[in-house]
Amino acid sequence: MMHSVSLGSRAGSDITPELSVFQAVCAGCHRMIRDRFLLRVTDGLWHEDCVRCAACGDALTNSCFLRDRKLYCKRDYAE
Numbered sequence: 001m002m003h004s005v006s007l008g009s010r011a012g013s014d015i016t017p018e019l020s021v022f023q024a025v026c027a028g029c030h031r032m033i034r035d036r037f038l039l040r041v042t043d044g045l046w047h048e049d050c051v052r053c054a055a056c057g058d059a060l061t062n063s064c065f066l067r068d069r070k071l072y073c074k075r076d077y078a079e
């Protein structure tokens, strides 16, 4: 459970809204993104609803922190 990764990336990743592209697959749930808009986080495309903190469930809007391929808000990432 306490798997630790390298602490090299201390800065959060930007979340960039984009118009959906053909056959985009969500990096969070691995389903097709059929919404009009999607969010780009690092190299992945996500449903708007999937960009949530894995710890507290808050929707992440401007930036997020990636750990073990899950997204966290700044508060939970710091813990």
Ligand SMILES: [Zn+2]
Pocket: 026, 027, 028, 029, 030, 031, 046, 047, 050
């Ligand atoms: Zn998704």
Ligand SMILES: [Zn+2]
Pocket: 053, 054, 055, 056, 057, 058, 072, 073, 074, 075, 076
């Ligand atoms: Zn959180």
